[in-house]
Amino acid sequence: MVVKDNYSLREHNTFGIEAKASRFFEYTSVDELQEFVRERAASGDESPLLHIGGGSNLLFLNDFDGTVLHSRIDTITVVDDSDDTLIVRVGAGILWDAWVQYAVDHRWYGLENLSLIPGEVGASAVQNIGAYGSEAKDFIVDVEAVNLQTGEATLFSNEDCKYGYRDSAFKHDLKGLYAVTHVHFRLSHVFCPHIDYGGIRKALAERAINESELSAQQLRQVIIEIRKSKLPEPSELGNAGSFFTNPIVAREVFEAIFRRYPTMPHFDIDDEHVKIPAGWMIEQCGWKGKDLGRAGVYEKQALVLVNRGGATGNDIKTLCEHIQSDVKAEFGIEIVPEVNFIC
Numbered sequence: 001m002v003v004k005d006n007y008s009l010r011e012h013n014t015f016g017i018e019a020k021a022s023r024f025f026e027y028t029s030v031d032e033l034q035e036f037v038r039e040r041a042a043s044g045d046e047s048p049l050l051h052i053g054g055g056s057n058l059l060f061l062n063d064f065d066g067t068v069l070h071s072r073i074d075t076i077t078v079v080d081d082s083d084d085t086l087i088v089r090v091g092a093g094i095l096w097d098a099w100v101q102y103a104v105d106h107r108w109y110g111l112e113n114l115s116l117i118p119g120e121v122g123a124s125a126v127q128n129i130g131a132y133g134s135e136a137k138d139f140i141v142d143v144e145a146v147n148l149q150t151g152e153a154t155l156f157s158n159e160d161c162k163y164g165y166r167d168s169a170f171k172h173d174l175k176g177l178y179a180v181t182h183v184h185f186r187l188s189h190v191f192c193p194h195i196d197y198g199g200i201r202k203a204l205a206e207r208a209i210n211e212s213e214l215s216a217q218q219l220r221q222v223i224i225e226i227r228k229s230k231l232p233e234p235s236e237l238g239n240a241g242s243f244f245t246n247p248i249v250a251r252e253v254f255e256a257i258f259r260r261y262p263t264m265p266h267f268d269i270d271d272e273h274v275k276i277p278a279g280w281m282i283e284q285c286g287w288k289g290k291d292l293g294r295a296g297v298y299e300k301q302a303l304v305l306v307n308r309g310g311a312t313g314n315d316i317k318t319l320c321e322h323i324q325s326d327v328k329a330e331f332g333i334e335i336v337p338e339v340n341f342i343c
């Protein structure tokens with residue numbers, strides 16, 4: 001267990017924003033977390049609590065006047081193993097990509113397309129992280145969590161978590177009430193690659209990799225290379241991946257825009273809804289590669305806002321607001337940050 005006062009969160013947010021927490025509490029087991037919660041309740045402490053993961057989806061606007069919690073629970077245990085699939089219980093504090101690497105190394109298949117997503121396992125179950133046609137929810141069976149008011153441990157089923165696009169009950173009804181401690185994933189002993197999305201097939205062809213001989217390690221490597229070519233490394237350029245979610249709009253709204261922009265990329269959700277890439281709209285508004293003070297829009301992917309060096313959370317927020325207002329003026333669509341603003 002680690003407890004620190006007046007602690008810098010700079011290493012705990014991938015934007016690299018300087019912000020301090022009045023208190024920082026890092027635990028390595030469910031028992032340690034429960035003890036913290038019970039002691040806090042007994043002392044009548046009602047100061048704010050913020051549970052962070054890898055800090056890859058956070059924007060600190062101020063210092064945090066309360067306790068920041070962070071998990072270092074790092075166990076990986078097979079809890080069920082049948083002919084074709086297995087269920088693995090994974091500690092919330094493990095880096096997401098270390099878990100994907102571990103699974104691929106053990107020939108447990110399914111997570112390859114989610115390679116190199118920043119963040120930790122616990123946050124994957126809150127945010128329903130996704131990329132290249134896969135989402136965490138496709139693999140999550142159950143989520144173990146501790147109630148931050150009572151210390152009671154609860155098991156949520158996949159259905160209880162009400163997963164949607166980058167969304168779950170942990171962002172709504174259960175917001176701030178639970179800390180995820182372990183996630184149970186169902187993986188497969190049989191490798192079934194998903195290569196129909198986001199230029200994977202093209203990348204395989206460029207590398208002369210035959211689809212019928214593709215291994216999970218190779219698919220993981222290709223995904224890593226595609227991501228690296230589009231997304232900046234937080235250690236080199238502070239960022240939080242996609243800053244906005246892609247809006248899902250009514251088909252009539254889409255059609256009106258499509259008449260003006262017949263080459264607009266889009267994805268059908270159902271008969272009535274269409275998803276429009278926010279990155280494309282931001283690019284049409286002329287923001288790609290542009291800066292506003294110390295905050296900027298990444299030159300290779302307009303959905304990514306970056307810290308050009310020394311930006312504050314408010315610098316990034318100001319840029320966000322300019323972009324939102326331009327997208328609204330041009331397309332009539334409100335784009336919503338995927339990143340959580342911490343006041």
Ligand code: EPU
Pocket residue numbers: 130131132133198230231240241242243244245246265277278279280281283288300301302303338
């Ligand atoms: N596009 C542009 N200009 C841009 C960016 C994108 O025209 O500056 C166009 C692309 O050409 C493409 C479409 O928009 O036709 C979609 O772009 P892309 O495939 O790059 O994906 P995205 O929708 O921008 C989403 C996820 C990413 C994930 C990729 C790949 C969200 C909010 N983002 O981005 O997730 O890696 O798909 O699957 O859904 C993240 O959440 O942090 C993240 C990086």
